[in-house]
Amino acid sequence: MNELDQKINTHFPGLVVRKDLVKTVKGNAIVPSYVLEYLLGQYCATCDEPTIQTGIETVKEILRKHYVHRNEAGLVRSNIKEKGRYKVIDKISVALNDKADVYEAEFSNLGIKKVLVDSGTVKAHPKLLVSGVWCIADVEYEFTEDKNASPWILSSLKPIQLSHFDFDGYVEARRQFTTDEWIDLLIQSIGFNPEMFGKRSKLTQLIRLIPFCERNFNLIELGPKGTGKSHIYSEFSPHGILISGGEVTVPKLFVNNSTGKIGLVGYWDCVAFDEFAGKQKRVDKALVDIMKNYMANKTFSRGIETLGAEASVVFVGNTQHTLPYMLKHSDLFSELPDKFYDSAFLDRIHFYIPGWEVDIIRGEMFSNGYGFVVDYLAEILRSLRNYDYSDRYKDHFTLSSDISARDRDGINKTFSGLMKVLFPDGGASKEEIEDLLRLAIEGRKRVKDQLMRIDSTYGKVSFSYLCADGKIKLISTLEEEEYPNYYHKTISEGNDGKSGSPVVPSEALKDSGPSLKEKHLTFQENQKGISFDTLFGPYLKGATQITVIDPYIRLFYQMRNFMEFLETVVKHKALDEEVFVNLVTTEDEFKGEQQKENLEKMKESAGSVGVNVTWKFDGTGTIHARHILTDHGWKISLDRGLDIFQHYEMNDTFIFTNRLQQFRPCKAFEVTFIKADKIENQQILKK
Structure with a gap:
């Protein structure tokens, strides 16, 4: 172990795991990383090598015996019948059978349906009703001659997620790390080797965590294939869900008016839309309209009733062209489906991650160091949703009066999220606060600059802030500095010097x-x-x-x-x-x-x-x-x-x-x- 790994194990004993172990135990199990790390956290959350090796074997044995592979579902069902009772690891979803007035579970891989579930279990774990949850469950088999009754009985169910955590202990332990050490710990927790990334690239990765700790945060990331855009939303947290952009409907996302059933935004902290880009994709105009209202006001309508939700929404998609090509011939939103290529919709996005800056994932980029068991970090981030850090820069800096309320909201929410991720204890220096504020402004400026290309009714905005000493500092995006002739309608004369050292295009x-x-x-x-x-x-x-x-x-x-x-x-x-x-x-x-x-x-x-x-x-x-x-x-x-x-x-x-x-x-x-x-x-x- 290096010095950082030793420090991580000292201050977070039992809450961290060596990140290369996930690949070691995964084998051919098609299961999210947080499920594997939940098990590793039970048996391998230590720096003692013999214990780790024993734990790996235990986890492999648990997966071998209890994880249900689709092609072996028949064998597992036979085991349940012969033994009477058997423990399985599977994705379970629950639906209400209103004719029989009972809740019935469906096991995704095991292939059994209409398994009775008691109301108490559903009340304790309401996400079972929406898209399913990975669980460890005890299933029993009891044959009955009643054709309407299912022989499968669910005797116990435990969602795979942390049952408790010490938030105050987390905040106190954070104080023992420098900012750079903490960033590296978080990067290792995501699964990457921090030595392969620069500071800006690390922060770009960590921005992907903001939807988990900030309510109603609207994020978009468009970039080349293979940069890991969707990984965090599918593998990182049991509180987030990744769905294909083509599979989204109003009832699935918001509310089904015929049944009154609330959709995904009512149950998940983060709803991410994969493969969001694609000009030819068919999109329901009604969905776009409801989405616009939800992203702006956190509400959606069900008939005459207005409902609210806290889910953050993330849009990730692949670009087909290089950055200079997009800047010269179109804009940075040009890959979106036509109905989402709408200035009113795009104006509600708080931050645009420049996906073209993110490196394509290579084997050497993965970490073999220690990081948080992701389920632990996911619970910490979820608890941070109850806090607001958006005013932490106001003692030192003031946003330009030229910045609109909607721009300001995007900047503040991004800044708040970054502070929660990096400084949950609030112990940031003035320079560190300024760095995060500049990044937050840049991400919103990227959205607004493209809106001015798309819709001429948007006026020019000076994205700047005022320091306590009266100095004004302008913000520019990196692509603006790289390609000024394409970025602006007229050839840029370069930086006017107000934002510190000019960057050469x-x-x-x-x-x-x-x-x-x-x-x-x-x-x-x-x-x-x-x-x-x-x-x-x-x-x-x-x-x-x-x-x-x-x-x-x-x-x-x-x-x-x-x-x-x-x-x-x-x-x-x-x-x-x-x-x-x-x-x-x-x-x-x-x-x-x-x-x-x-x-x-x-x-x-x-x-x-x-x-x-x-x-x-x-x-x-x-x-x-x-x-x-x-x-x-x-x-x-x-x-x-x-x-x-x-x-x-x-x-x-x-x-x-x-x-x-x-x-x-x-x-x-x-x-x-x-x-x-x-x-x-x-x-x-x-x-």
Whole structure:
């Protein structure tokens, strides 16, 4: 275990589990993760390895004996008959038989129906009446000659979810973690390795949790396939339900007027619509109208009666086009069915997760560290629905008066949700509060900016906030910074400086021109369109000697960065010229020999194309600043050195993030181009 895993086990004993165990026990059982983690939480919520191994075997045995596979349902029914009584794990739904005035259960995998259920069980677990609940149940068999009676008897039923938890203990334990540690704990709880994500990407993942802890939160996420958009809503919590967008009807979602039966929004904390995008999908106009009213007012009508509900609604769907294509030719909602492509409906969305920023899920992204048993976290999030943290920024910041009530509501609900997830104890610093507020504003701005494209009646809004010192800070979306020519109807002149450091649009890198200037550039996390060619190439052209000072050219991916830098040097030198590149770095403490071998390989390869590479290890241990020097007078100062890209699949030759840098999301970094003294640079280069 690493230091964080040890800390997690210390402060949450018995409430955390090693996340790789779910795959170990799942086998071919088609069962949600929270069901497996419920069982793992009973037997494996420890850091003691022998206990974990024993627990795994116990859980596997329970699944083997009691989980009902559809293709083995006949065998299980036989076991119940022969033994008289048998325990099963299955998804159970209940319906009222009004002719017989009894409640009857249906077992999804076991394939038995009309199993009598007493009223007390239904009152204790009303979700049984809507779409079903995963349960551990004892089923008995008693044959009767009455053709109308079922031989199956439900003797006991226990929904798979936590029975109790200590909220105050949770809040107190949170205080023992730094903000970064807490974020990493939550990311591991979702099942991901936090080392594979930047800060912005981690927060994007955690925004998906807000519908579970914030009442009536309206969220949309559209992006490429394979980014895990629907995973949390189907696997994470017993209080959320994922349904196909094509299967939604008014009676199923809201109320059946003929029976008076309340729909999904009355029973679930979060109702998510999968596969929501698709221009050709048929949609009931009445559903859209009721949905609009519910998303705005938390109410829906049943005949003459108006009912309220607290369920948050989430819409997830796949986009067919790239981000710049959508911005140039349409808008970010263009993939939605026509009847949902309605400005009044879209205006009720509180936050738009930029799905194109979320990386496609790869095997290396999953965690083998410790995280909360998801059922425990699901209960904590559910209890947080009773709190309101939306005013926690108002001591430090004030939203612009230009922001409408509906925009303000979206910002406040997102901010409240993020505070609940990250700071349930309220212990956030002013800087941390500002970061969350900026993210909340950005997500609502993304919605409003697209509405202005769709409907000309929407006026321009200044999404900004006022600091206590009177400074106004403007908010822009990342795609606005990347593609200003497409994002705005007129070519953007860039940032006016009011929101701190201006972020360079990726498109601007292509327009370096013949006269190079001193400049300072800032890049946001997840920004794309950046490459060594566009960033460094023009400043390396014409140089005959280049020195790279970077103490972190040690690990394989850092070596690859340096190799790609050499490729840029090759592309920008004349074929009949040679360039000398000198690397100053530090020796890897554990894999120094491998490091030397890789550097020698690069030296040999580069020499064959006219680039003479030399390298040396700094023995003083004093180099920290990372920069590039050229003999024709440029110093390029890099706060991250060449390590500007996030993790990507380096072993897959057939993906473009591997082949072309401009398709990789970058880390947040800054670079400064300084016109240095030519003679001074040459003296440094000689050393």
